[in-house]
Amino acid sequence: MRRLLGRSGLVLASLVVVVFSIFPVFVMLGTAVDPAANAGGRGVIPAGISLEHFARIFTQTRFPDYLLNSLIVAVVTVVASGLLALFAAVAVARFRFSGRTKILMMILIVQMVPMEALVIPLFLQAKTLGLLNSLLGLSVVYIAFSLSFAIWTLRGFVAAVPVELEEAAYLDGASWWQMFWKVLFPLVAPGLVAVSVFSFILAWNEFIFALTFMADDDMYTAAVGLRTFFTRSGTDWGAVMAASSVITVPVMIFFVAVQSRLSGGLMAGATKG
Amino acid sequence: MSSPALGSARRPWLLLAPTLAVIGILLLWPMVRVGILSFQDFGLRELVRGGAEFVAFDNYRDVLTDERLWKVALPNTVVFALVCVVLTVLVGTLVALLLHRLSPGWRALVTMSVMAAWAVPAVTGTYVWVYLFDARAGFLTGLLGQLGLVDVATQNLFTERGWFYAIATLNVVHHGFPFVAVTVLAGLLTIPSELPEAAMIDGANGWQRFWHVTVPMLKPVFAIVTILSTIWDFKVFTQIYLMPGGDGSNREVLNLGTWSYITAMSQNKFGLGAAIAVLLTLLLLVITAVYLRTLFKEEEL
Numbered sequence: 001m002r003r004l005l006g007r008s009g010l011v012l013a014s015l016v017v018v019v020f021s022i023f024p025v026f027v028m029l030g031t032a033v034d035p036a037a038n039a040g041g042r043g044v045i046p047a048g049i050s051l052e053h054f055a056r057i058f059t060q061t062r063f064p065d066y067l068l069n070s071l072i073v074a075v076v077t078v079v080a081s082g083l084l085a086l087f088a089a090v091a092v093a094r095f096r097f098s099g100r101t102k103i104l105m106m107i108l109i110v111q112m113v114p115m116e117a118l119v120i121p122l123f124l125q126a127k128t129l130g131l132l133n134s135l136l137g138l139s140v141v142y143i144a145f146s147l148s149f150a151i152w153t154l155r156g157f158v159a160a161v162p163v164e165l166e167e168a169a170y171l172d173g174a175s176w177w178q179m180f181w182k183v184l185f186p187l188v189a190p191g192l193v194a195v196s197v198f199s200f201i202l203a204w205n206e207f208i209f210a211l212t213f214m215a216d217d218d219m220y221t222a223a224v225g226l227r228t229f230f231t232r233s234g235t236d237w238g239a240v241m242a243a244s245s246v247i248t249v250p251v252m253i254f255f256v257a258v259q260s261r262l263s264g265g266l267m268a269g270a271t272k273g
Numbered sequence: 274m275s276s277p278a279l280g281s282a283r284r285p286w287l288l289l290a291p292t293l294a295v296i297g298i299l300l301l302w303p304m305v306r307v308g309i310l311s312f313q314d315f316g317l318r319e320l321v322r323g324g325a326e327f328v329a330f331d332n333y334r335d336v337l338t339d340e341r342l343w344k345v346a347l348p349n350t351v352v353f354a355l356v357c358v359v360l361t362v363l364v365g366t367l368v369a370l371l372l373h374r375l376s377p378g379w380r381a382l383v384t385m386s387v388m389a390a391w392a393v394p395a396v397t398g399t400y401v402w403v404y405l406f407d408a409r410a411g412f413l414t415g416l417l418g419q420l421g422l423v424d425v426a427t428q429n430l431f432t433e434r435g436w437f438y439a440i441a442t443l444n445v446v447h448h449g450f451p452f453v454a455v456t457v458l459a460g461l462l463t464i465p466s467e468l469p470e471a472a473m474i475d476g477a478n479g480w481q482r483f484w485h486v487t488v489p490m491l492k493p494v495f496a497i498v499t500i501l502s503t504i505w506d507f508k509v510f511t512q513i514y515l516m517p518g519g520d521g522s523n524r525e526v527l528n529l530g531t532w533s534y535i536t537a538m539s540q541n542k543f544g545l546g547a548a549i550a551v552l553l554t555l556l557l558l559v560i561t562a563v564y565l566r567t568l569f570k571e572e573e574l
Contacts, residue, residue, distance in 0.1 A: 013371050014383050021390035024401040024447065027412075031404065044405075044412050084292050091288035103289065110300045114508045114557060116530045117550040120537045121306035122299065124320070144299035147292060176284070205394035207511045212538060223396040237404060244397035255392035256385050 066225030085150030157191030365453020
């Protein structure tokens with residue numbers, strides 16, 4: 001009897017956690033498909049199911065532009081920070097040189113710098129350099145913010161690759177760069193997946209820099225563009241939630257799908273080397 | 274390492290050069306720059322024409338003598354962060370203990386839901402809570418009204434400081450507990466099952482086993498999640514800025530992050546905004562240092 005009670009207690013607690021966790025997502029999706037979303041007086045169960053809000057944001061608003069901007073910025077961030085971090089990780093994992101420990105410490109410490117404290121100087125710098133209102137300018141900031149984590153993670157993956165493989169390639173007459181791309185790169189690919197997910201989500205979700213850097217309405221990222229659905233005459237909640245769903249759900253599915261591999265990769269990165 | 278496959282002594286520096294340039298230009302120099310700015314009278318004129326006058330500690334004097342710091346921004350920041358950290362670590366730990374006891378099937382389901390909560394961006398998550406607590410029409414506002422806690426016809430929760438931060442707390446805890454749950458669970462899985470079993474044989478009940486076996490073993494894990502949560506919760510920006518009034522239109526709900534941002538970006542007082550940002554950073558540094566000190570002191574014993 002006690003065991004039974006214990007088990008039903010666990011089930012009950014599990015259901016509470018599940019409901020609490022996904023309640024906002026449920027409300028977001030429910031409102032996005034609710035044709036009466038803008039009519040006021042709301043429950044959380046949609047009155048009907050219609051895709052009209054989705055159709056509206058894609059045909060009558062600039063949301064597709066915002067989405068494309070976000071995608072460009074995120075892809076540039078992923079590729080550039082992945083490559084730079086891989087180079088740096090190889091340098092610190094494969095070579096012993098004076099200053100190596102200091103550089104590793106510095107990389108760790110800059111991770112602690114609050115992004116919010118850098119928004120003022122970076123805004124002024126970007127303005128001087130003409131990088132405001134530019135997808136490149138925004139990407140560069142996100143690259144900087146994702147580098148530290150990426151280097152620390154990839155360092156473990158690089159260290160796990162036996163040096164003998166590189167030496168074998170060298171003896172076969174491969175140049176250092178050939179060895180880098182043909183031997184090392186494929187072997188640390190799982191680590192690159194882990195850091196790519198991290199930097200993609202960082203760039204995709206970031207708000208304060210996107211808000212500060214992008215002055216023109218056609219340069220907004222998706223996260224900032226949502227604000228255009230809030231107007232003086234009222235909030236278009238159907239559009240807000242439809243657009244929020246488009247921003248959130250693909251990332252969420254992706255995140256949940258790779259999470260076991262991701263945490264495995266991060267653990268490996270944290271413990272190896 | 275002298276293996277010929279690794280290349281010359283210059284190679285590591287070539288490989289590091291782009292990263293060091295990015296970190297130097299985008300993280301280290303701005304860190305110095307925000308410090309310099311905080312001693313300058315840098316406003317709209319300086320933004321347009323360049324050149325700025327040094328005003329020594331004027332910005333700091335202005336911030337530290339401003340009633341808004343002591344009555345609004347600092348209490349909003351500190352009390353909110355403390356409540357959020359305690360609740361986030363508590364909820365996250367409870368969920369981790371639950372996950373630890375579940376059968377594989379249930380564990381997968383609960384983990385996936387928790388991951389889903391984690392993956393919701395701060396921006397879209399905040400809009401959902403704003404929608405749910407909307408004046409009059411919000412679902413949760415209605416629920417609070419039925420419980421007699423709110424007068425739905427007249428009250429707008431976002432205009433009242435207490436309610437505003439209660440909603441923000443719910444948002445931040447919901448966003449932050451998955452990280453704690455996953456990290457603490459990872460810690461729980463490293464504890465050999467013999468230890469709690471031995472304690473059980475010695476007659477320890479569930480609470481005693483948790484408190485005397487699990488907690489001491491997980492101390493490093495708790496330290497990490499607490500430090501990180503504290504750092505995150507002290508500088509919450511997006512969740513506050515996007516709530517009605519959080520963008521500076523309701524001065525009662527400013528925290529250090531939004532105050533710094535609004536001062537610089539909306540009022541073009543970049544020097545003053547930088548001084549507030551420096552104060553926030555110093556506060557974070559002190560808290561982290563105190564945590565680490567306590568941690569190391571206990572290690573020594």
